[in-house]
Amino acid sequence: MTALLAAAVISPVLAQSDEFDQGMNTMWEVLWHQSGTPTRLVRWEQDIKVRIYGVNLGVHKQVTLQALKDVGTEAGIRVIDVSDRPDAAQVANVSVEIVPDNMLEENQPCVTFLNFQTETRIDSAAMQMRNRDAYRCAYHEAMHVMGVRGHPAGKTVLSYFPSKVDGLLPLDRVMLRAWYSPRMRGGMTPFEVLPVLADELVASMPDRDRAMLSRDRFFRNTIDQMQSFADGQGDVPMIVKRSGKSTNEGIRFGRMEMSYFLGIAYLEGATVPQDSTQAVRWLQRAANLGSRTAQARLGAATAR
Template sequence: MRRSCWGLLLGLLLPLGAFADEFDQGMGSLWEVLWHQSGTPTRIVRWENDVRVRIHGVNAAAYKARTMEALHAVTDQARVRLVDVSELPAAEQQANLNIEVVPDTALQDNQPCVTLLNFKTETRIESATVQMRNKDAWRCAYHEAMHVMGVRGHPSGLTVLSYSAGRMDGLLALDKVMLRAWYSPRMRPGMTPFEALPVLADELIATQANKALALKARDRFFTTTVAQMQAYANGQGDVPAVVKRSGKSTADGIHFGRSEMSYFLGVAYLQGATAPRDTMLAVRWLERASAMGNRGAQAQLGAVGQ
């Protein structure tokens, strides 16, 4: 009887452990996607108007169907209108997204594809440019399509944005979670990572069968992440490991990231976003960021003092 009880208990615990591991990995990916490769946490940027795409360059016709398939996949999840202007007369194209297939020698081997987002402030995407090497255009399509939508990080986990991902012929479940959250009414352009993380987490929780367990795991992740980011902002911790593994983080990026994170922590405590609301802690972090020359923190301190 005793063995049977232990067997039953073990049978119950194993699925719970697997669930926690899988959910935590998903949460980790959602956090990592909010980081730029340079080592700096980012704000939410996204399209607020139609995406008008022009596809051109070396052998572009061979990759157009694949590229449009990827773009339709991401814009459908985001509920953003996509218009192909490639075949229109030049005077009528007025593209705000230019995708160019370039010669195989045009880009570096460690960066076969690149997306550049143009925004006046870190809120709304004004235009975007994508370059993909001819030999890599097929495998880059879904990865760069996610970046086109403003999702800038390269997280680990089951997502087409991961550097470890193999050939991808469609968006994965976590990619769809990111896009739906990124373009949901709750997500505002310019949101800080701590403001954005609960929106992303809620979209992930909505996909889970056991929402009660997911909520508990989310809260644990929030607590752990805030503690890690306080250490990082204080100069004692580090950026997410996946950012370091990219090989593209820089000392300047990480230094600037510490200032930004101090500001983001101040906003988090001020608004009760990811962290509990605490005005004293908010002011402390905002003052730290302000002393490092962070203009956003300086403005926020002025508003708090009024």
């Protein structure tokens, strides 16, 4: 009886800890391309003007538009439907096409392409969804349109196996609020982005002190794992491997990028304490692997 009472007292704490750790893993996984490369933050800095067209619009247009408006609301970005304008194809910066069921690959029923001149600000986006899959794809692809590019394993519409497809989940809202918060700027590295995502998640937890301890532990573990990855020994997140779309070239590029990202993290004190020695070490490794950006930052870092 005593053991049962103890379990009853402890279980809410354990439940929050598990929920927070899963949330942190999920938000880390969204910062990875399926190819095996970590990404920088990109987002909209203008209104979204969307054109929805294609087959069976009577069934799919309203659901698709609502998904885009829901993500826009969380992000603070206005979504304007221009589909009925005669010049829609010219004025829209987001195009959504509902395609016949015989289009797209069987294992990729929907897809979004983000267009940007530099990996900072989204200039336009194009989404395609198969007719029979449009309903279950709408919120998933709407998140991608907002710049959240990964396919994590957690409780989010971005998962390959979401528990909900007709609306945003709590973690989706947390990610969007953080992604478009004033603390973010386009082009930020994963280690600059991660603390902002983590703080938004901490704020959603009932026991924030315990969540902050879990956050700090997650930061330490992730840095250790990514140093191993950048050194050529560690691996990409398991969900990236499970996608079957990672490539040797993507992972090689990912190791170079991660070396650069670690250098910037130590240079700026993002996710880790500032450490100029470690910053130079990782920037030098990235430069040796071919990163011109790292070469430029290395010169600035050593000149300090």
